[in-house]
Amino acid sequence: MVPTRELAKQVADNFESLSDNLQVMSIYGGVPYEKQERELSRGVDVVVGTPGRIKDLAEKKTLKLHELKHVVLDEVDRMLDMGFADIVEEVLKFAYDLNDESAKNPQTLLFSATTPDWVYKTAKKYMTDNYKVVDMVGRRVNRTAETVQHLAIKCNYSDRAATVGDVLQFYSGEHGRAMIFAPTKRDADELTVSSSIRQECHVLHGDIPQDKREMVLAGFREGKYKVLITTDVAARGLDIPEVDLVIQLEPPKDVDSYIHRSGRTGRAGRSGACVCFYKPRALADLRIVEQKAGIKFKRIGAPTLNDLVTAAAKDAAKSLESVDEGVLEKFKEAATGILEEKDAVDQLARALAVISGMKNVEERSLLTSAKGCRTYYFKTNMEIRGPGYVFMSLERRLGTSVREGVREMRFTTDKMGCVFDVSSNFIHYIEERWTDGKYDSLERATELPDIIEPSKESYDRGQGGRGFSRGGFGGGGMNRNRMDRRGGGGGGGFGRKNGNFRSGNGGKRPYGNGSFSNDNRNKRRRFND
Structure with a gap:
């Protein structure tokens, strides 16, 4: 028994390739019962099928399971999970006599790349006490293939389709092969018809008629088209050669799903890349995947203009x-x-x-994948305690109006620099007027350095604390003498409307351009260009 129709057909084909003398049959839904019943009546050696159709035929007594010699559950963690467990147990009752210890029950074989502890406990019901475990994965920390590079891109939903198109262009191109895993059938359908996907692509999910599903999968295997957009239907077990790139549109709640999806690439010794998109508020979900899968995502930005042109x-x-x-x-x-x-x-x-197909291209942020933005990397020779020093340096060279163009500031982990986005209408202004100083430098970012990501709580507070975004800069006031951030109330903000710093007491006191609140006093000071 296997969880999907596509896997049933693949396993049946593998059995048939072993010997011409084996009578093998695959049974699953979406196919008329009569055809399957006629074939069963002629006798078969191996039946490969999905739980629902096997159960139906066993209840009709067309499929007789009481004399089985071997029972195999592939992807056993999925088969014994809540979605399938009841049906699987009903099927197995036809083959096992659990009340008679002397009964000769079939040999039971369970397979999966991921086997949580609860699987062993559930499986013991159908296995003898002297069962054996063959572990080809081991208890290593990294539970994914070592040939796969794990990348993560922060991206809002509105920019996702276009950014996926750019990722395909850069990492896979017109001649590579890619699989995209969508969280829902609707997401898969919408992305398939998006004009952002330049390559020919097809969709595969549970609502697609069975004959079409088989044609789509066969065409992808044969290389007739290069991009397959699917749900978890194609995540487990399917052997699709030479997949260069896997894209996951969001971090899955079930970490085992991430492992199986990413395992579609990097097979048979080939290297591959798995790119996981996440929304700004889903950073915690990404970290859970890292922790439980034993991997470390490399945070990257959307491919740059130069990346896309080179790949094209x-x-x-x-x-x-x-x-x-x-x-x-x-x-x-x-x-x-x-x-x-x-x-x-x-x-x-x-x-x-x-x-x-690249007659024109639009620049994207490395931080958020938003279009019409360029990401800059600001560096200095000392630790930066807050955004105040950065804005002071920018204003001295570019004027106070530059505030209006700066978005999404993030400090580097060494706190010796930061990256931020600049809207397209300010890019030319910065390129013309900025000159590096003795201590401070500014350059166009070609890739993201290691940065401090805001916590989920920071997002919930409107980017207060250590997070810096369009919602505002909070988390402390300004020390008058040394330009250091010291204390101050969290949750204050940098007002996008007027380009003003607001006080640390919840952002209630507005100040003029280039003005900073004192820690706890109602004083203010202007820093001139």
Whole structure:
């Protein structure tokens, strides 16, 4: 017994490949009963199926289970979980006599890459006391394949589809193979029809008719298209070769699901990447996956403009090699005419851009994946206690108006710098006017350094405490003498409307541009450019 129809068909095919003398049959829903009943009446050696259809045929006595020699449960943690447990137990009652200890029950074999302790306890009901455990995974801390790189991208729902398209372009491209796991059927359907996905893709989930599901899976295996968008239907057991990239649209609540999904790549010694998207408020879910799966996510931003152009150019160059010589001859005359009038390198570059589908691209934040933003990396030679020093340095070189363009500030873990987003209309202004000082430098971030992420509580308070975002900067006042953040009430904010720092007492006292509240007094001081 296996949890999905696709896995049932795969396992049956594997049995058939072992010997021409084995009569093997796969049974699952979505197929008329009559056809399966006729085949069973002729006799079979191996039946591979899903619990629901096996139960139906056993109750009809078309499938006789009382003389079984072997019972195999694949993906046993799923089979004995709440969703399947009752049906599986009803099926097994046809094969086992649990009341008679002398009865000769079938040999029981249980398989899974993830076997929680409760699985062993439940399984003992169908196994003798001298059962054996063959552990090919071991008790190592990292429960995932060591050939898989685990990456995480923070992204709001509104930017997710476009960012997924960019991730596909950079990590997989037109010639690689990728699987995308969606939390719901609706999410899978919506992403499939999104214009952000440039590659040909198909969707696979429980609402797709069985014959279509088999065609979709076969086409993906054969490489007829490169992207499969699916729910957990394709997460377990399926052997799909040469998957370069797995994308999970959100951290799963069940950590074992993450392990199985990420295991679709990095197989047979190949390396692979698993990219997990998470919303700003879902950071805790990501950390739970890290803890229980024994992995460490590398926090990354959405692919940069330069990343996408480089990847697209490589893809386009590969596509040039696939053009048939007969077709090439038809275009040579037109190519000659173009080259007589225009620069050859310029026209080839334009052709590569058209082939890749990248006629125009929009820059994205490395912090949030929001479009129309550029992420900058500010560094200094001393520990930064709060955003005040950063804004003072920015204002001295760029003027107070720069405040309006800065978003989502995050400190580095060494507290010697920070990264923040700048809206597109301020980018040219910064590039023209900024010059590095003796202690402070500012550069365009090409990747995220190690940063301090805000806690969930910070988000719930509107980005108070140590979190810095559009909701505001809170967590302390300003020491007058040394520009250090000392104390002050949490929950204050940097007002986005006027670009003002607000007091640490909940952000109730507004101050003018470039003004900072004192710790506990109603004084204020202006810092001039």
